[in-house]
Amino acid sequence: MIAERMTIAGRDGLPVYGLWIDGKAVEGAEPVLVRNKFTGEPMAWVCTASREDVDRAVSAAERSFRSRPLSPFERYEWLSAAATWIRARREELVNLLVDEVGKPHKDTVVEVDRAYHAMLLAAEEAKRIGGEVLPVDSIPGSERKMGFAIRVPLGVVAGITPFNYPFLLAVHKIAPALAAGNAIVIKPAPQTPISTLVLVQGLVECGGPPGHIQVIQGGAEVGQWMLEHPGFRFYTFTGSARAGERIKAGTGLRRVALELGNSSPNIVHSDADVVRAVRICAARAFSAAGQACISVQRLYVHAPIFDEFVERFVERVRDLKVGDPRDPKTDVGPMISEQDAVRAETWVREAVAQGARLLAGGTRDGAILEPTVLTDVRPEMKVVCEEVFAPVVTITKYNTFDEALAMANDSPYGLQAGLFTRDVGRIMRAARELQYGGLIVNDASTYRSDLVPYGGVKGSGIGREGPKYAIEEMTDLHVVIVDLTEEGEDR
Ligand SMILES: NC(=O)C1=CN([C@@H]2O[C@H](COP(=O)(O)OP(=O)(O)OC[C@H]3O[C@@H](n4cnc5c(N)ncnc54)[C@H](O)[C@@H]3O)[C@@H](O)[C@H]2O)C=CC1
Numbered sequence: 363m364i365a366e367r368m369t370i371a372g373r374d375g376l377p378v379y380g381l382w383i384d385g386k387a388v389e390g391a392e393p394v395l396v397r398n399k400f401t402g403e404p405m406a407w408v409c410t411a412s413r414e415d416v417d418r419a420v421s422a423a424e425r426s427f428r429s430r431p432l433s434p435f436e437r438y439e440w441l442s443a444a445a446t447w448i449r450a451r452r453e454e455l456v457n458l459l460v461d462e463v464g465k466p467h468k469d470t471v472v473e474v475d476r477a478y479h480a481m482l483l484a485a486e487e488a489k490r491i492g493g494e495v496l497p498v499d500s501i502p503g504s505e506r507k508m509g510f511a512i513r514v515p516l517g518v519v520a521g522i523t524p525f526n527y528p529f530l531l532a533v534h535k536i537a538p539a540l541a542a543g544n545a546i547v548i549k550p551a552p553q554t555p556i557s558t559l560v561l562v563q564g565l566v567e568c569g570g571p572p573g574h575i576q577v578i579q580g581g582a583e584v585g586q587w588m589l590e591h592p593g594f595r596f597y598t599f600t601g602s603a604r605a606g607e608r609i610k611a612g613t614g615l616r617r618v619a620l621e622l623g624n625s626s627p628n629i630v631h632s633d634a635d636v637v638r639a640v641r642i643c644a645a646r647a648f649s650a651a652g653q654a655c656i657s658v659q660r661l662y663v664h665a666p667i668f669d670e671f672v673e674r675f676v677e678r679v680r681d682l683k684v685g686d687p688r689d690p691k692t693d694v695g696p697m698i699s700e701q702d703a704v705r706a707e708t709w710v711r712e713a714v715a716q717g718a719r720l721l722a723g724g725t726r727d728g729a730i731l732e733p734t735v736l737t738d739v740r741p742e743m744k745v746v747c748e749e750v751f752a753p754v755v756t757i758t759k760y761n762t763f764d765e766a767l768a769m770a771n772d773s774p775y776g777l778q779a780g781l782f783t784r785d786v787g788r789i790m791r792a793a794r795e796l797q798y799g800g801l802i803v804n805d806a807s808t809y810r811s812d813l814v815p816y817g818g819v820k821g822s823g824i825g826r827e828g829p830k831y832a833i834e835e836m837t838d839l840h841v842v843i844v845d846l847t848e849e850g851e852d853r
Protein backbone atom coordinates (compact mmCIF):
# COMPACT_ATOMS: atom_id res chain seq x y z
CA MET A 363 0.00 0.00 0.00
CA ILE A 364 2.78 2.41 0.82
CA ALA A 365 2.32 4.95 -1.94
CA GLU A 366 3.10 2.63 -4.84
CA ARG A 367 1.16 4.96 -7.22
CA MET A 368 3.47 7.77 -6.15
CA THR A 369 6.64 5.81 -6.89
CA ILE A 370 8.63 7.02 -9.90
CA ALA A 371 11.84 5.01 -9.44
CA GLY A 372 14.00 3.02 -7.07
CA ARG A 373 17.29 4.17 -5.53
CA ASP A 374 19.58 2.36 -3.13
CA GLY A 375 16.86 -0.28 -2.66
CA LEU A 376 14.35 2.40 -1.61
CA PRO A 377 11.33 3.87 -3.42
CA VAL A 378 11.64 7.34 -4.93
CA TYR A 379 8.32 9.15 -4.50
CA GLY A 380 7.47 11.88 -6.97
CA LEU A 381 5.24 14.89 -6.80
CA TRP A 382 1.57 14.33 -7.63
CA ILE A 383 0.74 16.73 -10.45
CA ASP A 384 -2.09 16.50 -12.99
CA GLY A 385 -3.08 13.02 -11.88
CA LYS A 386 0.38 11.55 -12.24
CA ALA A 387 3.44 10.89 -10.08
CA VAL A 388 6.15 13.04 -11.66
CA GLU A 389 9.79 13.69 -11.01
CA GLY A 390 10.60 16.96 -9.31
CA ALA A 391 13.90 18.46 -8.23
CA GLU A 392 16.58 16.53 -6.35
CA PRO A 393 15.01 13.87 -4.08
CA VAL A 394 15.57 14.12 -0.33
CA LEU A 395 16.00 11.08 1.95
CA VAL A 396 13.32 10.54 4.63
CA ARG A 397 14.43 8.58 7.67
CA ASN A 398 12.73 6.60 10.44
CA LYS A 399 12.67 9.10 13.28
CA PHE A 400 13.60 6.52 15.94
CA THR A 401 16.09 4.21 14.22
CA GLY A 402 17.42 6.70 11.67
CA GLU A 403 17.04 4.04 8.98
CA PRO A 404 16.26 5.35 5.47
CA MET A 405 12.57 4.99 4.54
CA ALA A 406 12.32 6.51 1.06
CA TRP A 407 13.49 9.28 -1.26
CA VAL A 408 11.00 12.08 -1.92
CA CYS A 409 11.32 14.56 -4.79
CA THR A 410 11.12 18.23 -3.87
CA ALA A 411 9.32 20.75 -6.05
CA SER A 412 10.78 23.52 -8.16
CA ARG A 413 9.04 26.85 -8.60
CA GLU A 414 7.93 25.58 -12.05
CA ASP A 415 6.43 22.48 -10.39
CA VAL A 416 4.36 24.76 -8.15
CA ASP A 417 3.05 26.54 -11.24
CA ARG A 418 2.31 23.24 -12.98
CA ALA A 419 0.42 22.01 -9.92
CA VAL A 420 -1.71 25.14 -9.67
CA SER A 421 -2.53 25.07 -13.39
CA ALA A 422 -3.49 21.39 -13.23
CA ALA A 423 -5.67 22.01 -10.18
CA GLU A 424 -7.41 24.90 -11.95
CA ARG A 425 -8.05 22.76 -15.03
CA SER A 426 -9.48 19.95 -12.92
CA PHE A 427 -11.62 22.35 -10.89
CA ARG A 428 -13.09 23.88 -14.03
CA SER A 429 -13.51 20.69 -16.05
CA ARG A 430 -14.72 18.23 -13.38
CA PRO A 431 -17.10 20.01 -10.97
CA LEU A 432 -18.61 17.49 -8.54
CA SER A 433 -22.14 17.61 -7.15
CA PRO A 434 -22.46 17.64 -3.36
CA PHE A 435 -23.53 14.02 -3.39
CA GLU A 436 -20.54 13.02 -5.56
CA ARG A 437 -18.26 14.76 -3.05
CA TYR A 438 -20.04 12.92 -0.22
CA GLU A 439 -19.58 9.56 -1.96
CA TRP A 440 -15.91 10.24 -2.69
CA LEU A 441 -15.00 11.32 0.84
CA SER A 442 -17.09 8.57 2.45
CA ALA A 443 -15.20 6.01 0.40
CA ALA A 444 -11.94 7.63 1.48
CA ALA A 445 -12.95 7.33 5.12
CA THR A 446 -13.64 3.63 4.62
CA TRP A 447 -10.27 3.37 2.87
CA ILE A 448 -8.53 4.86 5.93
CA ARG A 449 -10.31 2.52 8.34
CA ALA A 450 -9.44 -0.51 6.21
CA ARG A 451 -5.74 0.37 6.30
CA ARG A 452 -5.55 1.47 9.94
CA GLU A 453 -2.65 -0.77 10.92
CA GLU A 454 -0.54 -0.02 7.84
CA LEU A 455 -1.09 3.71 8.31
CA VAL A 456 -0.21 3.52 12.01
CA ASN A 457 3.00 1.65 11.27
CA LEU A 458 3.99 4.15 8.55
CA LEU A 459 3.32 7.14 10.78
CA VAL A 460 5.16 5.67 13.78
CA ASP A 461 8.24 5.35 11.57
CA GLU A 462 7.84 8.66 9.71
CA VAL A 463 7.00 10.85 12.72
CA GLY A 464 8.49 8.89 15.64
CA LYS A 465 5.21 9.30 17.51
CA PRO A 466 4.41 6.41 19.86
CA HIS A 467 2.05 3.72 18.61
CA LYS A 468 -0.61 4.61 21.20
CA ASP A 469 -0.71 8.25 20.02
CA THR A 470 -0.57 7.35 16.33
CA VAL A 471 -3.56 5.03 16.60
CA VAL A 472 -5.49 8.04 17.89
CA GLU A 473 -4.29 10.15 14.96
CA VAL A 474 -5.44 7.63 12.35
CA ASP A 475 -8.81 7.08 14.05
CA ARG A 476 -9.36 10.83 14.25
CA ALA A 477 -8.42 11.14 10.56
CA TYR A 478 -11.11 8.59 9.72
CA HIS A 479 -13.73 10.57 11.63
CA ALA A 480 -12.56 13.92 10.20
CA MET A 481 -12.87 12.51 6.67
CA LEU A 482 -16.35 11.16 7.45
CA LEU A 483 -17.40 14.52 8.94
CA ALA A 484 -16.27 16.30 5.76
CA ALA A 485 -18.21 13.81 3.64
CA GLU A 486 -21.38 14.44 5.63
CA GLU A 487 -20.90 18.22 5.54
CA ALA A 488 -20.58 18.09 1.72
CA LYS A 489 -24.33 17.43 1.64
CA ARG A 490 -25.15 20.26 4.08
CA ILE A 491 -23.61 23.30 2.41
CA GLY A 492 -26.62 25.57 2.58
CA GLY A 493 -27.07 29.30 2.59
CA GLU A 494 -29.86 31.42 3.99
CA VAL A 495 -32.96 33.37 3.00
CA LEU A 496 -32.50 37.05 3.84
CA PRO A 497 -35.49 39.09 5.14
CA VAL A 498 -34.78 41.92 2.73
CA ASP A 499 -38.49 42.77 2.60
CA SER A 500 -38.48 43.62 6.30
CA ILE A 501 -37.14 47.08 5.53
CA PRO A 502 -39.74 49.64 4.38
CA GLY A 503 -39.45 50.26 0.69
CA SER A 504 -38.17 46.77 -0.03
CA GLU A 505 -41.42 44.92 0.50
CA ARG A 506 -41.23 43.45 -3.02
CA LYS A 507 -37.61 42.31 -2.70
CA MET A 508 -36.58 38.70 -2.11
CA GLY A 509 -33.07 37.95 -0.86
CA PHE A 510 -30.98 34.84 -0.29
CA ALA A 511 -27.29 33.86 0.05
CA ILE A 512 -25.57 30.82 -1.45
CA ARG A 513 -22.14 29.33 -0.86
CA VAL A 514 -19.95 28.67 -3.91
CA PRO A 515 -16.52 27.01 -4.16
CA LEU A 516 -13.45 29.27 -4.25
CA GLY A 517 -11.41 27.34 -6.85
CA VAL A 518 -7.80 26.33 -6.05
CA VAL A 519 -6.76 26.43 -2.39
CA ALA A 520 -3.31 25.91 -0.85
CA GLY A 521 -2.77 23.60 2.12
CA ILE A 522 0.46 23.62 4.14
CA THR A 523 0.88 21.17 7.02
CA PRO A 524 3.39 20.52 9.84
CA PHE A 525 5.27 17.41 10.90
CA ASN A 526 3.50 16.55 14.13
CA TYR A 527 0.15 15.10 13.00
CA PRO A 528 0.85 14.97 9.27
CA PHE A 529 -1.90 12.53 8.27
CA LEU A 530 -4.71 14.00 10.41
CA LEU A 531 -3.86 17.59 9.53
CA ALA A 532 -3.67 16.76 5.83
CA VAL A 533 -7.20 15.39 6.14
CA HIS A 534 -8.29 18.59 7.90
CA LYS A 535 -7.05 20.58 4.88
CA ILE A 536 -7.85 18.31 1.93
CA ALA A 537 -11.23 16.89 2.95
CA PRO A 538 -13.04 20.22 3.62
CA ALA A 539 -11.50 21.71 0.48
CA LEU A 540 -12.92 18.87 -1.65
CA ALA A 541 -16.20 18.81 0.28
CA ALA A 542 -16.63 22.49 -0.56
CA GLY A 543 -16.12 21.77 -4.26
CA ASN A 544 -12.58 23.15 -4.53
CA ALA A 545 -9.34 21.69 -5.78
CA ILE A 546 -6.27 21.77 -3.50
CA VAL A 547 -2.49 21.89 -3.76
CA ILE A 548 -1.06 20.42 -0.55
CA LYS A 549 2.50 20.72 0.73
CA PRO A 550 3.41 18.48 3.69
CA ALA A 551 6.30 19.19 6.05
CA PRO A 552 9.66 18.05 4.64
CA GLN A 553 10.25 15.91 7.72
CA THR A 554 7.08 13.84 7.14
CA PRO A 555 6.11 13.85 3.45
CA ILE A 556 5.17 10.20 2.86
CA SER A 557 1.90 9.86 4.78
CA THR A 558 0.26 12.66 2.78
CA LEU A 559 1.22 10.88 -0.46
CA VAL A 560 -0.44 7.74 0.91
CA LEU A 561 -3.57 9.72 1.82
CA VAL A 562 -3.77 11.20 -1.69
CA GLN A 563 -3.24 7.75 -3.19
CA GLY A 564 -6.23 6.61 -1.16
CA LEU A 565 -8.36 9.48 -2.40
CA VAL A 566 -7.36 8.76 -6.01
CA GLU A 567 -8.19 5.06 -5.55
CA CYS A 568 -11.60 6.07 -4.22
CA GLY A 569 -12.52 7.49 -7.60
CA GLY A 570 -12.52 11.26 -7.40
CA PRO A 571 -10.94 13.45 -10.11
CA PRO A 572 -7.19 12.88 -9.56
CA GLY A 573 -6.46 16.46 -10.63
CA HIS A 574 -8.50 17.88 -7.75
CA ILE A 575 -5.52 17.14 -5.50
CA GLN A 576 -1.92 18.06 -6.25
CA VAL A 577 0.96 17.22 -3.90
CA ILE A 578 4.16 19.23 -3.95
CA GLN A 579 7.02 18.57 -1.58
CA GLY A 580 9.68 20.67 0.09
CA GLY A 581 10.32 23.10 2.88
CA ALA A 582 9.86 26.78 3.58
CA GLU A 583 11.22 27.84 0.19
CA VAL A 584 8.59 25.81 -1.67
CA GLY A 585 5.99 27.11 0.74
CA GLN A 586 7.10 30.64 -0.01
CA TRP A 587 6.67 30.00 -3.77
CA MET A 588 3.10 28.95 -3.00
CA LEU A 589 2.50 32.28 -1.24
CA GLU A 590 3.79 34.14 -4.29
CA HIS A 591 1.62 32.23 -6.77
CA PRO A 592 -1.44 34.29 -7.89
CA GLY A 593 -3.48 31.18 -8.72
CA PHE A 594 -4.50 30.40 -5.13
CA ARG A 595 -7.76 31.78 -3.75
CA PHE A 596 -7.17 30.68 -0.16
CA TYR A 597 -4.39 29.39 2.12
CA THR A 598 -4.93 26.97 5.01
CA PHE A 599 -1.90 26.48 7.25
CA THR A 600 -0.99 24.71 10.49
CA GLY A 601 2.40 25.30 12.01
CA SER A 602 4.51 27.80 13.87
CA ALA A 603 3.48 31.36 14.58
CA ARG A 604 6.64 32.48 12.84
CA ALA A 605 5.66 30.82 9.56
CA GLY A 606 2.05 31.87 10.03
CA GLU A 607 3.06 35.52 10.17
CA ARG A 608 5.03 35.08 6.92
CA ILE A 609 1.97 33.52 5.30
CA LYS A 610 -0.33 36.32 6.47
CA ALA A 611 2.15 38.90 5.17
CA GLY A 612 2.72 37.10 1.87
CA THR A 613 -0.83 36.47 0.70
CA GLY A 614 -2.09 40.03 0.28
CA LEU A 615 -5.88 40.32 0.14
CA ARG A 616 -6.40 36.54 -0.18
CA ARG A 617 -8.03 34.84 2.75
CA VAL A 618 -6.08 32.58 5.11
CA ALA A 619 -6.79 30.11 7.89
CA LEU A 620 -3.87 29.88 10.32
CA GLU A 621 -3.69 27.25 13.09
CA LEU A 622 -0.59 28.36 14.97
CA GLY A 623 1.26 27.77 18.19
CA ASN A 624 0.26 27.86 21.82
CA SER A 625 1.71 27.62 25.32
CA SER A 626 -1.26 25.79 26.78
CA PRO A 627 -2.22 26.64 30.36
CA ASN A 628 -4.10 24.10 32.49
CA ILE A 629 -5.61 25.27 35.79
CA VAL A 630 -6.25 22.72 38.55
CA HIS A 631 -8.46 24.09 41.34
CA SER A 632 -8.66 22.56 44.82
CA ASP A 633 -12.22 21.25 44.25
CA ALA A 634 -11.03 19.07 41.35
CA ASP A 635 -10.48 15.33 41.45
CA VAL A 636 -6.71 15.59 41.99
CA VAL A 637 -5.90 11.97 41.19
CA ARG A 638 -7.79 12.19 37.90
CA ALA A 639 -6.26 15.57 37.04
CA VAL A 640 -2.77 14.17 37.66
CA ARG A 641 -3.42 11.10 35.53
CA ILE A 642 -4.82 13.09 32.62
CA CYS A 643 -2.23 15.88 32.69
CA ALA A 644 0.70 13.48 33.00
CA ALA A 645 -0.56 11.55 29.98
CA ARG A 646 -1.58 14.53 27.84
CA ALA A 647 1.50 16.62 28.61
CA PHE A 648 3.85 14.07 27.07
CA SER A 649 1.83 12.42 24.30
CA ALA A 650 3.51 12.99 20.93
CA ALA A 651 6.56 14.05 23.00
CA GLY A 652 4.70 17.30 23.72
CA GLN A 653 4.78 18.16 20.01
CA ALA A 654 1.23 19.39 19.77
CA CYS A 655 0.19 23.03 19.75
CA ILE A 656 -2.34 22.25 22.49
CA SER A 657 -0.06 20.07 24.61
CA VAL A 658 -0.13 20.74 28.38
CA GLN A 659 2.79 23.15 28.88
CA ARG A 660 1.85 25.38 31.86
CA LEU A 661 0.18 23.84 34.91
CA TYR A 662 -1.34 26.26 37.45
CA VAL A 663 -2.30 24.43 40.66
CA HIS A 664 -4.32 25.86 43.56
CA ALA A 665 -2.25 26.24 46.75
CA PRO A 666 -4.30 23.86 48.98
CA ILE A 667 -3.56 20.90 46.69
CA PHE A 668 -0.22 22.03 45.24
CA ASP A 669 2.10 19.75 47.22
CA GLU A 670 -0.12 16.69 46.77
CA PHE A 671 -0.50 17.40 43.03
CA VAL A 672 3.25 17.88 42.48
CA GLU A 673 4.14 14.72 44.39
CA ARG A 674 1.63 12.58 42.51
CA PHE A 675 2.42 14.22 39.14
CA VAL A 676 6.21 13.73 39.39
CA GLU A 677 5.71 10.12 40.49
CA ARG A 678 3.45 9.52 37.47
CA VAL A 679 5.90 11.21 35.08
CA ARG A 680 8.78 9.12 36.34
CA ASP A 681 6.72 5.98 35.57
CA LEU A 682 6.18 6.95 31.92
CA LYS A 683 7.73 4.48 29.50
CA VAL A 684 10.24 6.25 27.28
CA GLY A 685 11.76 4.72 24.14
CA ASP A 686 10.77 2.81 21.04
CA PRO A 687 7.62 4.37 19.50
CA ARG A 688 6.77 1.05 17.87
CA ASP A 689 6.17 -0.51 21.30
CA PRO A 690 2.45 -0.15 22.13
CA LYS A 691 3.42 0.44 25.78
CA THR A 692 5.70 3.40 25.03
CA ASP A 693 4.41 6.74 26.31
CA VAL A 694 7.17 9.07 25.08
CA GLY A 695 9.22 8.57 21.92
CA PRO A 696 11.74 10.75 20.09
CA MET A 697 11.11 14.33 19.07
CA ILE A 698 11.09 15.05 15.34
CA SER A 699 14.84 15.59 15.32
CA GLU A 700 17.86 15.67 17.61
CA GLN A 701 18.21 19.38 16.74
CA ASP A 702 14.73 20.06 18.13
CA ALA A 703 15.51 18.01 21.25
CA VAL A 704 18.73 20.01 21.78
CA ARG A 705 16.73 23.25 21.49
CA ALA A 706 14.28 22.08 24.13
CA GLU A 707 17.08 20.82 26.40
CA THR A 708 18.76 24.22 26.08
CA TRP A 709 15.55 25.99 27.12
CA VAL A 710 15.31 23.72 30.18
CA ARG A 711 18.92 24.44 31.16
CA GLU A 712 18.37 28.17 30.70
CA ALA A 713 15.33 28.02 32.99
CA VAL A 714 17.30 26.17 35.68
CA ALA A 715 20.14 28.66 35.36
CA GLN A 716 17.57 31.42 35.88
CA GLY A 717 16.26 29.81 39.07
CA ALA A 718 13.75 27.15 38.01
CA ARG A 719 13.74 23.86 39.94
CA LEU A 720 13.98 20.58 37.98
CA LEU A 721 11.60 17.96 39.44
CA ALA A 722 11.97 15.27 36.75
CA GLY A 723 13.74 14.63 33.43
CA GLY A 724 15.99 17.24 31.84
CA THR A 725 18.28 14.68 30.22
CA ARG A 726 18.52 13.86 26.51
CA ASP A 727 19.60 10.86 24.44
CA GLY A 728 19.72 11.85 20.80
CA ALA A 729 16.22 12.98 19.81
CA ILE A 730 14.71 11.61 23.02
CA LEU A 731 14.25 14.19 25.78
CA GLU A 732 13.17 12.65 29.10
CA PRO A 733 9.75 13.91 30.25
CA THR A 734 10.72 17.07 32.10
CA VAL A 735 8.94 18.86 34.95
CA LEU A 736 9.99 22.31 36.20
CA THR A 737 8.69 24.47 39.03
CA ASP A 738 9.70 27.85 40.50
CA VAL A 739 9.54 29.21 36.94
CA ARG A 740 8.97 32.81 35.94
CA PRO A 741 6.76 34.18 33.09
CA GLU A 742 9.72 35.46 31.07
CA MET A 743 11.37 32.03 30.80
CA LYS A 744 11.12 30.48 27.32
CA VAL A 745 9.66 27.27 28.79
CA VAL A 746 6.71 29.42 29.92
CA CYS A 747 6.20 32.20 27.40
CA GLU A 748 7.18 30.43 24.15
CA GLU A 749 5.80 27.27 22.52
CA VAL A 750 8.22 24.64 23.84
CA PHE A 751 6.82 21.92 21.58
CA ALA A 752 8.64 19.26 23.61
CA PRO A 753 8.03 16.95 26.60
CA VAL A 754 8.46 19.83 29.06
CA VAL A 755 5.91 21.00 31.64
CA THR A 756 6.04 23.78 34.24
CA ILE A 757 4.01 23.79 37.47
CA THR A 758 3.16 27.02 39.28
CA LYS A 759 1.13 27.57 42.48
CA TYR A 760 -1.72 30.09 42.72
CA ASN A 761 -3.69 31.37 45.71
CA THR A 762 -6.76 32.89 44.06
CA PHE A 763 -8.66 32.05 40.89
CA ASP A 764 -8.07 35.63 39.76
CA GLU A 765 -4.33 34.92 39.85
CA ALA A 766 -4.78 31.70 37.85
CA LEU A 767 -6.79 33.44 35.12
CA ALA A 768 -4.27 36.28 34.95
CA MET A 769 -1.28 33.92 34.63
CA ALA A 770 -3.06 31.77 32.04
CA ASN A 771 -3.87 34.87 29.98
CA ASP A 772 -0.31 36.22 30.29
CA SER A 773 0.71 34.78 26.90
CA PRO A 774 0.99 35.95 23.29
CA TYR A 775 -1.01 32.85 22.37
CA GLY A 776 -4.65 31.84 22.78
CA LEU A 777 -5.46 28.45 21.26
CA GLN A 778 -6.81 26.12 24.01
CA ALA A 779 -6.70 26.05 27.80
CA GLY A 780 -7.64 23.39 30.36
CA LEU A 781 -9.51 23.78 33.65
CA PHE A 782 -10.18 21.20 36.35
CA THR A 783 -12.95 22.22 38.73
CA ARG A 784 -16.48 21.14 39.69
CA ASP A 785 -17.81 24.67 40.16
CA VAL A 786 -20.10 25.83 37.34
CA GLY A 787 -19.62 29.47 38.21
CA ARG A 788 -15.86 29.07 37.93
CA ILE A 789 -16.27 27.27 34.60
CA MET A 790 -18.46 30.02 33.12
CA ARG A 791 -16.14 32.74 34.42
CA ALA A 792 -13.18 31.01 32.78
CA ALA A 793 -15.16 30.54 29.55
CA ARG A 794 -15.69 34.28 29.38
CA GLU A 795 -12.40 35.61 30.74
CA LEU A 796 -9.79 33.17 29.43
CA GLN A 797 -8.52 34.54 26.09
CA TYR A 798 -8.43 31.21 24.27
CA GLY A 799 -10.31 29.78 21.31
CA GLY A 800 -11.17 26.67 23.30
CA LEU A 801 -11.61 25.78 26.98
CA ILE A 802 -11.45 22.10 27.91
CA VAL A 803 -13.04 21.46 31.32
CA ASN A 804 -12.11 18.46 33.47
CA ASP A 805 -9.82 17.24 30.72
CA ALA A 806 -6.54 18.72 29.49
CA SER A 807 -5.98 21.42 26.84
CA THR A 808 -4.60 18.65 24.62
CA TYR A 809 -8.06 17.30 23.95
CA ARG A 810 -9.39 18.28 20.52
CA SER A 811 -12.73 17.33 19.04
CA ASP A 812 -12.46 17.24 15.25
CA LEU A 813 -16.12 18.27 15.04
CA VAL A 814 -15.97 21.67 16.73
CA PRO A 815 -14.79 25.08 15.46
CA TYR A 816 -11.09 24.73 16.38
CA GLY A 817 -8.74 27.68 16.32
CA GLY A 818 -7.08 30.38 18.33
CA VAL A 819 -7.08 34.06 19.21
CA LYS A 820 -4.17 36.45 19.58
CA GLY A 821 -0.93 34.87 18.25
CA SER A 822 -2.53 31.42 17.81
CA GLY A 823 -4.04 32.15 14.48
CA ILE A 824 -6.95 33.19 12.33
CA GLY A 825 -10.08 31.27 11.36
CA ARG A 826 -11.55 27.97 12.50
CA GLU A 827 -11.06 24.34 11.42
CA GLY A 828 -13.33 21.36 11.86
CA PRO A 829 -14.93 20.30 8.56
CA LYS A 830 -18.15 22.32 8.86
CA TYR A 831 -16.23 25.51 9.65
CA ALA A 832 -13.36 24.93 7.24
CA ILE A 833 -15.91 24.49 4.46
CA GLU A 834 -17.40 27.89 5.33
CA GLU A 835 -13.90 29.39 5.18
CA MET A 836 -13.27 27.69 1.81
CA THR A 837 -16.40 28.98 0.08
CA ASP A 838 -17.59 32.40 -1.03
CA LEU A 839 -21.00 33.68 0.13
CA HIS A 840 -22.92 35.17 -2.79
CA VAL A 841 -25.96 37.33 -1.98
CA VAL A 842 -28.83 37.46 -4.48
CA ILE A 843 -31.67 40.00 -4.29
CA VAL A 844 -34.63 39.70 -6.66
CA ASP A 845 -37.27 42.36 -7.24
CA LEU A 846 -40.67 40.64 -7.41
CA THR A 847 -42.63 43.66 -8.56
CA GLU A 848 -45.17 42.36 -11.08
CA GLU A 849 -46.05 44.02 -14.37
CA GLY A 850 -48.48 46.84 -13.70
CA GLU A 851 -47.69 47.05 -10.02
CA ASP A 852 -46.88 50.68 -9.25
CA ARG A 853 -43.69 50.06 -7.26
N1 LIG B 1 1.21 24.98 16.30
C1 LIG B 1 1.40 23.87 15.66
O1 LIG B 1 0.48 23.11 15.36
C2 LIG B 1 2.76 23.55 15.25
C3 LIG B 1 3.80 24.34 15.70
N2 LIG B 1 5.06 24.06 15.30
C4 LIG B 1 6.15 24.92 15.78
O2 LIG B 1 7.03 25.19 14.68
C5 LIG B 1 8.33 24.77 15.03
C6 LIG B 1 9.03 24.27 13.80
O3 LIG B 1 8.33 23.13 13.31
P1 LIG B 1 8.02 23.07 11.79
O4 LIG B 1 7.27 21.87 11.38
O5 LIG B 1 9.30 23.35 11.06
O6 LIG B 1 6.99 24.23 11.68
P2 LIG B 1 6.96 25.32 10.58
O7 LIG B 1 5.91 26.25 10.93
O8 LIG B 1 8.32 25.85 10.32
O9 LIG B 1 6.52 24.48 9.26
C7 LIG B 1 5.20 24.06 9.11
C8 LIG B 1 4.92 23.95 7.61
O10 LIG B 1 5.04 25.24 7.04
C9 LIG B 1 6.02 25.26 6.00
N3 LIG B 1 6.63 26.57 6.04
C10 LIG B 1 7.59 27.00 6.90
N4 LIG B 1 7.88 28.30 6.66
C11 LIG B 1 7.07 28.70 5.64
C12 LIG B 1 6.90 29.92 4.90
N5 LIG B 1 7.60 31.01 5.17
N6 LIG B 1 5.97 29.96 3.90
C13 LIG B 1 5.22 28.87 3.62
N7 LIG B 1 5.36 27.68 4.25
C14 LIG B 1 6.27 27.61 5.25
C15 LIG B 1 6.93 24.11 6.34
O11 LIG B 1 7.62 23.63 5.20
C16 LIG B 1 5.94 23.07 6.88
O12 LIG B 1 5.29 22.42 5.81
C17 LIG B 1 8.10 23.68 16.07
O13 LIG B 1 9.25 23.49 16.87
C18 LIG B 1 6.94 24.25 16.84
O14 LIG B 1 7.39 25.22 17.75
C19 LIG B 1 5.34 23.05 14.44
C20 LIG B 1 4.31 22.22 14.03
C21 LIG B 1 2.95 22.41 14.40
Ligand SMILES: O=C(O)[C@H](O)CS(=O)(=O)O
Binds near residue numbers: 600
Ligand atom coordinates in the same frame (compact mmCIF):
# COMPACT_ATOMS: atom_id res chain seq x y z
O1 LIG C 1 -0.88 21.03 15.25
C1 LIG C 1 -1.35 20.54 16.25
O2 LIG C 1 -0.75 20.39 17.29
C2 LIG C 1 -2.76 20.05 16.14
O3 LIG C 1 -3.64 21.12 15.98
C3 LIG C 1 -3.19 19.24 17.33
S1 LIG C 1 -4.26 18.05 16.74
O4 LIG C 1 -5.34 18.71 16.02
O5 LIG C 1 -3.48 17.21 15.85
O6 LIG C 1 -4.72 17.38 17.95
